Amino acid sequence: MTVPIVRVGVLGAGFVGAELIRLLGDPSRHVALVDAATADVQVVGVAVRDRDKARAGVAPSLITDDASALLASDLDIVVEVMGGLDPTRGYIEAALSRGVSVVTANKALIAECGTELARLAHENRADLFYEAAVGGAIPILRALRTSLAGERIERVMGIVNGTTNFILSEMTSAGSDYADALAQAQALGYAESDPRADVEGFDAAAKVQILSSLAYGTELTGEPILREGITGVRAVDVEFAHRSGYVIKLLGVAERVDGGISRRVHPAMVPVDHPLAAVHGAMNAVFVEGAASGPLMWLGQGAGGRPTATAVLGDVMHAARNRVSGRHDVPFSVDGTLTTVEPGDLSSVYYLSLDVLDEPGVLASVAGVFGRHHVSIQSMEQSGFGDEARLSFVTHVALTRDVWATLDELAQLTSVDSIGACVRVIEGGRA
Amino acid sequence: MTVPIVRVGVLGAGFVGAELIRLLGDPSRHVALVDAATADVQVVGVAVRDRDKARAGVAPSLITDDASALLASDLDIVVEVMGGLDPTRGYIEAALSRGVSVVTANKALIAECGTELARLAHENRADLFYEAAVGGAIPILRALRTSLAGERIERVMGIVNGTTNFILSEMTSAGSDYADALAQAQALGYAESDPRADVEGFDAAAKVQILSSLAYGTELTGEPILREGITGVRAVDVEFAHRSGYVIKLLGVAERVDGGISRRVHPAMVPVDHPLAAVHGAMNAVFVEGAASGPLMWLGQGAGGRPTATAVLGDVMHAARNRVSGRHDVPFSVDGTLTTVEPGDLSSVYYLSLDVLDEPGVLASVAGVFGRHHVSIQSMEQSGFGDEARLSFVTHVALTRDVWATLDELAQLTSVDSIGACVRVIEGGRA
Numbered sequence: 001m002t003v004p005i006v007r008v009g010v011l012g013a014g015f016v017g018a019e020l021i022r023l024l025g026d027p028s029r030h031v032a033l034v035d036a037a038t039a040d041v042q043v044v045g046v047a048v049r050d051r052d053k054a055r056a057g058v059a060p061s062l063i064t065d066d067a068s069a070l071l072a073s074d075l076d077i078v079v080e081v082m083g084g085l086d087p088t089r090g091y092i093e094a095a096l097s098r099g100v101s102v103v104t105a106n107k108a109l110i111a112e113c114g115t116e117l118a119r120l121a122h123e124n125r126a127d128l129f130y131e132a133a134v135g136g137a138i139p140i141l142r143a144l145r146t147s148l149a150g151e152r153i154e155r156v157m158g159i160v161n162g163t164t165n166f167i168l169s170e171m172t173s174a175g176s177d178y179a180d181a182l183a184q185a186q187a188l189g190y191a192e193s194d195p196r197a198d199v200e201g202f203d204a205a206a207k208v209q210i211l212s213s214l215a216y217g218t219e220l221t222g223e224p225i226l227r228e229g230i231t232g233v234r235a236v237d238v239e240f241a242h243r244s245g246y247v248i249k250l251l252g253v254a255e256r257v258d259g260g261i262s263r264r265v266h267p268a269m270v271p272v273d274h275p276l277a278a279v280h281g282a283m284n285a286v287f288v289e290g291a292a293s294g295p296l297m298w299l300g301q302g303a304g305g306r307p308t309a310t311a312v313l314g315d316v317m318h319a320a321r322n323r324v325s326g327r328h329d330v331p332f333s334v335d336g337t338l339t340t341v342e343p344g345d346l347s348s349v350y351y352l353s354l355d356v357l358d359e360p361g362v363l364a365s366v367a368g369v370f371g372r373h374h375v376s377i378q379s380m381e382q383s384g385f386g387d388e389a390r391l392s393f394v395t396h397v398a399l400t401r402d403v404w405a406t407l408d409e410l411a412q413l414t415s416v417d418s419i420g421a422c423v424r425v426i427e428g429g430r431a
Numbered sequence: 432m433t434v435p436i437v438r439v440g441v442l443g444a445g446f447v448g449a450e451l452i453r454l455l456g457d458p459s460r461h462v463a464l465v466d467a468a469t470a471d472v473q474v475v476g477v478a479v480r481d482r483d484k485a486r487a488g489v490a491p492s493l494i495t496d497d498a499s500a501l502l503a504s505d506l507d508i509v510v511e512v513m514g515g516l517d518p519t520r521g522y523i524e525a526a527l528s529r530g531v532s533v534v535t536a537n538k539a540l541i542a543e544c545g546t547e548l549a550r551l552a553h554e555n556r557a558d559l560f561y562e563a564a565v566g567g568a569i570p571i572l573r574a575l576r577t578s579l580a581g582e583r584i585e586r587v588m589g590i591v592n593g594t595t596n597f598i599l600s601e602m603t604s605a606g607s608d609y610a611d612a613l614a615q616a617q618a619l620g621y622a623e624s625d626p627r628a629d630v631e632g633f634d635a636a637a638k639v640q641i642l643s644s645l646a647y648g649t650e651l652t653g654e655p656i657l658r659e660g661i662t663g664v665r666a667v668d669v670e671f672a673h674r675s676g677y678v679i680k681l682l683g684v685a686e687r688v689d690g691g692i693s694r695r696v697h698p699a700m701v702p703v704d705h706p707l708a709a710v711h712g713a714m715n716a717v718f719v720e721g722a723a724s725g726p727l728m729w730l731g732q733g734a735g736g737r738p739t740a741t742a743v744l745g746d747v748m749h750a751a752r753n754r755v756s757g758r759h760d761v762p763f764s765v766d767g768t769l770t771t772v773e774p775g776d777l778s779s780v781y782y783l784s785l786d787v788l789d790e791p792g793v794l795a796s797v798a799g800v801f802g803r804h805h806v807s808i809q810s811m812e813q814s815g816f817g818d819e820a821r822l823s824f825v826t827h828v829a830l831t832r833d834v835w836a837t838l839d840e841l842a843q844l845t846s847v848d849s850i851g852a853c854v855r856v857i858e859g860g861r862a
Binding site for chain 2: 019023028029032033035036037038068087106131137138139143146147149150151197266273278280290292293294295297298299300301303306307309310311313314317318321327328333345380
C-alpha cells in the first residue's frame with residue numbers, strides 16, 4: 001500500500017522533542033504509525049538554538065539553527081516543543097498563516113493567546129492541537145473536544161501540577177514540612193530550583209484556562225484567574241485534614257456557577273473517598289462532572305519526556321490523518337454569553353489556621369472578628385503552647401469575600417502572629 | 432448560520448434510547464449540540480417492538496414498530512440501542528450496506544462480529560461506533576482509536592462490570608457474604624434476577640474483546656476467552672486480601688505476552704495503592720499501560736441510562752461531523768501477526784483456598800500435590816476448626832497450567848472438601 005508522506009518540522013529538541021523524534025523513527029512502530037495516521041509521518045527538520053549540542057537519537061543531518069528557514073520549507077505539520085512566548089508565538093503564527101498545522105505542548109502560550117491562534121488556524125484550514133499542554137500523557141483535551149462535545153459539563157477539577165502533588169503527597173505520607181518536601185522534590189527533579197511557577201499555581205492556572213475553554217467555551221486571552229499556591233500549607237494542616245477524613249490537594253477548578261464560569265487554583269481538602277484523593281506523587285488527574293455522564297476521571301503521568309511525547313504523538317497522528325483527508329478540526333467554540341464569576345462571590349466551607357499569642361482573651365477577640373463578617377464557625381481547635389499556640393477553624397458555608405475580610409482584620413490583631421493556611425473544603429457540590 | 436441537517440433513526444427506546452432522544456431534543460443544549468456536530472442532528476424516527484407503550488419524552492409521532500421501513504427511509508445515522516443479536520445484526524448490516532453510519536451500545540454483538548461489521552462499514556464509507564459498549568460513560572474507545580493510536584500499548588486492565596464491582600465492594604466494605612452482597616445488588620437494581628452474565632464474567636469478556644481489538648488489532652469474531660467469575664470468592668478470601676494489603680476485583684485483562692496477546696477475565700488481588708483498588712461500587716475503570724505514556728486510567732459510571740446515553744451522544748456527534756465533511760473514520764486495523772496466548776501458558780502468583788478435613792496429615796498430603804506440580808508455596812495459613820477448617824496458600828510465580836493441574840489433583844483428595852477461590856495476585860508487571 002502506498003500512503004502519502006506527511007512532512008513534520010520540529011521546533012526544539014529537548015526531552016519531549018527528542019523523545020517524539022525517537023518514537024516517530026522507531027522501526028518497530030513504523031507499520032502501526034503509518035496505519036494509525038494513514039500516512040507516512042516523517043520528520044524533515046529539527047530547529048534548535050545550539051546546533052552543536054549532541055542529541056541522542058536525532059540524526060545530525062536534520063538539525064538546523066535556522067527556525068525561520070525550516071518554517072519556510074515544505075511542511076505539513078509543525079511541532080513546537082521549544083517553549084516560551086517569544087519567538088515561539090511568531091513561529092506558530094508563521095506556520096498557521098501558511099496553512100501548516102501546529103502541534104504544541106506550550107501551555108503558557110495557549111493560555112495567553114489560544115483564542116487568536118485557533119482563529120488563525122481555522123482561517124487557514126489548519127489544525128492547532130495542544131494535548132500535551134495539560135496533564136502530560138492524559139488524553140483529556142481530545143475527550144473534551146470529541147466524546148464530550150455534546151455533554152453539558154458542570155465542573156472540572158484537576159490535579160494538574162505534579163510538583164505540588166508530589167510535595168503535598170510527601171507531606172501527607174511522611175508528615176514532612178513544606179520546606180523539606182520541596183527540597184526532596186528538587187533533589188528528585190520534580191521541582192525547579194526556582195519553584196514559583198509550580199508552588200504558586202501559575203502552571204496550574206494556565207492549564208485551568210485551557211480546560212475551561214474546551215469545557216465551556218471561555219476565551220484564552222491570558223486573563224488572570226484566582227491563584228492561591230501551597231506555600232502556606234503546613235504539616236499541621238495536612239495532619240488536621242487527615243484526622244478529619246480529608247487530603248489536601250492543589251486543585252485547578254473550572255465550574256459553572258449561576259450562568260457564569262468560575263476558574264481558579266487553590267489548595268483544597270478533598271474527602272478521602274473522592275477519586276482525586278487517591279492521586280499520589282507526581283501523577284496528574286482531571287475529574288469532570290457532566291450533567292448526564294455523571295463523574296468521570298482521567299489519570300496519568302503529567303510530566304516527563306516520554307509521557308508528554310505520547311500526547312504530542314497522538315496530536316501529530318490526528319493532524320496527519322486530517323491532512324491526508326484534506327480537512328481540519330473545527331476549533332473550540334467561544335460562548336460569548338458566559339460571564340466570569342468573581343472569586344469573592346463564591347461560597348465554600350473553609351479551613352483556616354492562625355498562629356496566635358498564648359494569652360487570655362485571644363479566642364474571644366478572634367471569634368469576634370469572624371462574627372462581625374458573618375462567617376459562622378463549625379468547629380474550632382486550639383493546639384500548642386507559648387510560641388507554638390495555634391487556632392484552627394472550620395467554618396460553615398461562607399461567602400469567600402467575607403472570609404477574606406475576616407482574614408484581613410485578623411491579620412491586624414496584635415494577638416495574631418500570622419495567618420497560616422486558608423483551604424477550601426470540598427463537600428458535596430462545592431469547592 | 433445555516434447548518435446541514437443530519438437525520439437519525441433510533442432502534443429501541445429503553446432507558447438509553449429514551450435518554451438519548453431527550454438529550455438531542457433538549458432546547459437548552461440545542462445550540463451547543465449544533466455547534467459540536469456542525470450539523471443539526473434530528474431524530475426522525477424511533478422503532479420499538481411495542482408501539483403502544485408510553486415513552487416519556489419521545490414524541491408519539493416519531494414512533495413506529497416497523498424497523499425495516501425506518502431503515503429504508505432517508506437516514507444519515509442509525510442508533511441501535513435495542514440489544515440482542517437477532518434481528519439486530521440484520522438491521523445494522525442493512526444500514527451499513529446503504530452507507531448509513533451506525534452507533535450502537537451492543538457489546539455482545541460487536542464482540543461477536545465486530546470485525547465483519549467494521550469491514551462492511553468501511554466498504555460503504557460509513558462509520559461504526561460503539562463507545563457505549565465498554566465502560567458506559569467512559570470515553571475509552573475513542574481514546575484508543577485516536578489519542579493512543581500511535582502508542583504501543585502493553586496492557587489493558589479494566590473493571591468493566593459494575594455489578595460484580597458492586598458485589599465485591601460490598602464484600603470488602605461490609606464484610607458481607609457473596610450471597611448477601613448479590614441479593615443487595617439485585618434489590619438495588621445493579622444485578623439481574625439471573626445474574627450469570629455478570630457474575631460469571633460473560634459481560635466483561637465481551638468488553639475485553641472490544642478493548643483488545645482497539646488496543647492491539649485482535650479480531651472480533653466471538654472467539655471465547657478465558658473467563659472466571661466471582662461466584663467462588665468468599666468473605667474469608669476478601670478478608671485475607673485485606674489483611675495482605677490487597678483488594679479483590681474482577682478484572683478484564685488484555686496484554687502483550689511474548690509477541691502474542693492474552694485476553695481473559697478473572698478475579699484478581701489488586702494492591703491497595705493501585706489506582707484500580709480505589710474504584711468502588713458500581714463504578715467502572717480502565718487502566719492502560721503504554722510503552723511511552725506509562726500508566727493511564729479512565730474512571731466513570733459503567734451503566735445507567737443517562738451515562739450510557741452520553742457515550743452514544745458523543746458517537747452521534749462524531750458521526751454527524753464526519754457526515755457533514757463527507758468522510759468516515761478508518762476502522763481499527765487487524766494485526767494478523769498476533770497470536771493468542773494460551774491461558775495455561777501464563778505465569779502468576781496465585782492465592783488459593785481449600786476447605787479441608789480437620790485431621791492429621793492433611794497439610795502434608797496437600798503440600799505434596801503442590802510440590803508434584805512444581806507450584807512453590809510463598810505462604811500458608813490454616814484457619815477454622817472441624818467443618819470450617821481451611822487452608823489458604825499464596826504461591827510463588829507459577830505456571831497457570833501447573834496451578835490448574837494442582838487444583839485438579841487436590842479436588843480428588845478425600846481430605847479436601849472443596850476448592851474455594853483461585854485468585855491471581857497482581858504484583859509488578861504480572862496479573
